Amino acid sequence: MEQAADGDWVVRAITGASTAKVYRCPGCDQEIRSSVPHVVAWPEHGAGVEDRRHWHKACWNARDRRTPGVRRSRNAPKF
Ligand SMILES: [Zn+2]
Secondary structure (H helix, E strand, O other): OEEOOOOEEEEEEOOOOOOOOEEEOOOOOOOEOOOOOEEEEEOOOOOOOHOOOOOOOHHHHHHHOOOOOOOOOOOOOOO
């Protein structure tokens, strides 16, 4: 579980599944093939499976840069 500015999140690392499913990363709006290692995260108090989101690992780690109201002590790179 991770604590973040936007709440508590349950995070699972996906090492790469054999299914052909494709997810869309909410961080960069690019597709994630399920064969690619990534993370799936959902709010701790979420309703269920529908709340789960698949993210690139880097996008998940960078998501707080995109959260309004969160200030970082150093300049974050622009994308
Ligand atoms: Zn992404």
